[in-house]
Amino acid sequence: MNSENLDILLVEDNKDDMDLTLHALKREKLANHIFVARDGEEALDFLFCRGAFAQRSFEHPPKLVLLDLKLPKVDGMEVLKQVKSDPRTKNIPIVIMTSSKEERDLVSGYKLGANSYIQKPVDFDQFRETVKSIGLYWLVINQPAPAGSVTKAAGQAS
């Protein structure tokens, strides 16, 4: 996997959801550069370039993180909190994709700096439509922060 040109980090523990999401992304040809983390810890290791991902560089962050909330080990909110409170990673767009539409999750998600909050529709057509919209927006329409700005900001903060 070429982590240098990574587009999407999908954080999803459920195999079914993972498959459905990947299916939807593939259908829209957005799944070429995607990495799936199966729990919160792995997601954090990946994003903070440590452990198994020590060879990764902050210079090449993913263009989008699709984050489930209910995760083994470290839950989604904690992942969000750490990523958004670290200057090196806080510019990475994080879209929460979850089954829950609980208000408290919505509120705390946005408070911690989530860029978007999506409830996975039960209906597969709608789900596909949603995934397509998100992918198109963040990977095609949205202009990410310049690559150097992240480390620069990090340097300034440290």
Added chain:
Amino acid sequence: MAIVTDSEVVQQIRLPERNRKTERQITERKRIDMPIEARLRGRITGGFIVAVLLTIFIGFLSWRNARLAADDADWVIHTYAVMDTLELTSKQLIEVETSARTFGLTGQDALRAHYETAKVAVMQHEETLRHLTADNPNQQLRLDMLEPQIRTALEFAESIVAKRLRLQASPDSSDILETERMMNAVRATGQEIKDEEMRLLSQRTQNTSARRRLTSLIIVAGIFVGAGLLALARLAVNREIAVSTQGRDQLKALNAELEQRVEQRTAALQSEITERQQAKQELAIQAEELSHSRQALETQTLMLQSVLDSMAEGLVAADEQGKFLIWNRAAERIVGHGPADLPPQEWSAHYGNYLSDGVTLLPTEQLPLVRAIRGEVSTTEIFLRNPKVTEGTWIEASGSPLKDKNGVVRGGVVAFRDITRSRADEREIRKLNDELEQRVVERTAQLETANKELEAFSYSVSHDLRAPLRHIGGFSKMLVEEFGSSLDPNARHYVERIQAGTQKMGLLVDELLNLARVGRHALSLRPTGLNSIVAEVIAILQPDSEGRQVEWLVGDLPAVDCDPVLVKQVFQNLLANALKFTRPRVGADKSARARTSAMRSLIEISHQEQDGQPVFMVRDNGVGFNMKYVDKLFGVFQRLHSTEEFEGTGIGLVTVQRIVHKHGGRVWAEGEPDKGAAFYFTLGTGNPVELKSTGATAGDQS
């Protein structure tokens, strides 16, 4: 002074009504009058006394001068007597000398006898002279000088006589010369005495005439003074008479006034007497009335006593000294004692009044009656125990002060009742209450736990149930899409059925979650314009009404205080229902379908005031319902139509009801099969309000 008083008198006459002042002035007037009379009398008396004294003085002076004049005349006679005697002495002495000398010459016895006679006369005269001049020492001295001269002359004459007798000799010339010398000496001394007497005489004469002139002068002056005094006295008397006449006139006027006043006073007294008599009569009447009132009072007192004694509550009253005035039968029954003549400090111990601990005597200052006498209103619970009330009684005593009509505290009254039983009841109630409260607390805790569990359940339903549903839906879809061509029609049908089921279950789960969320949702009230909410809902429902003839009749709705999110949910559910049930029925027979399809959907949203509160209505001309099922409308999962006819979960109206109830309002429905249904609701908290800005509605924000 008299003039002043005159004017006062005039004043008195002019102002008879100023009686007190007048009286005072009369008193003054009397005080002034008295010395005037006395003075008049004094002046007259004084005048007379002066006149009498003057007269007496003049009389005395005249008398004295007359006396002095008589004395003077005596003295003149005396002087003349002295001079005569002196003359006689001198003449007799000359006779003695002459007869002695002649006898000497002649010896004639006759001459000797003559001599002897003359000699005796000389001595007699001499004696007389001494006697006459006894008052004048100067003359006595001169007499002392004269007498030896006379004696010498006499002795010489004797010697001449003796010489004749014895010697028969005649006196010679020397004898004669001697005699002559002696006689001259006697004569000289006699002349001296005579001169002195003459001088005295002239002096006395002068004195007498001077005194006589003075006397005349005094008499004349006295007469004039007396006359003048009398004239003055006359004038004074006249004046005083004039004054006293004036005074008498004033007195007369005063008397007249006094008399008038006496008359007035008499009249006043008379009327007073009349009044007194009337008063006496009135008093008599009053006394009679009083006796009536007393009887009435006695009756009332008896009644009061009966009332007091028939009271179930104890009632005691005392005056401000703590002397008991009332102590009714109930009081005696409850306390076990009658009123005791004891100071308040001993009441607690005597009657056995204790604090709520049952052992501490109630302090005197906390006794309801003492507090009432102090002017306080109080309610106290007292534990009462004494030898007569051995079990002890709880009483509730209410004290209040007794005030007179001026609001001054004159004592206190205390009403009390036995609350032993009610206290026990109360304790029981309190105990039950405590238990109940405990149970409520427990139940609340249980409910809270249940609620939390439910919440957790909702969450897990939301998360855990929706995920597999999505998977079923997703993979079946993928199956159809990717392998649809290789599936036989039956297999495809089954997969479609799986998908429909999944969809329906997804809907159910979502609505159940929604319902649960409504229950937990904290009400956030704000003024909300309902028209904008309705417009928003209609816009949301637009896709469902596509290809249909739907007419929305939206009235002019008010702005009310409500939770815009929840109220939007209400309208959404109700309008969605209306839209759904005005749709041509899928499973109905052809004629019904034709009828309904030809019919336009009419959905009316309006409100009307009822008891000052807006009642909102959503009415449609759809399938309606039978009113006998109206109770089932708002039950969970309760449906009046088959899913084939109208899809739905049976949760929408329950959610509506829950939201309305949350607002303190109520919801109800009316319907008739095939005619339509009408849903009404109120928002208890949602009183109409004025919207400050029409743009800022909750609907816009959600």
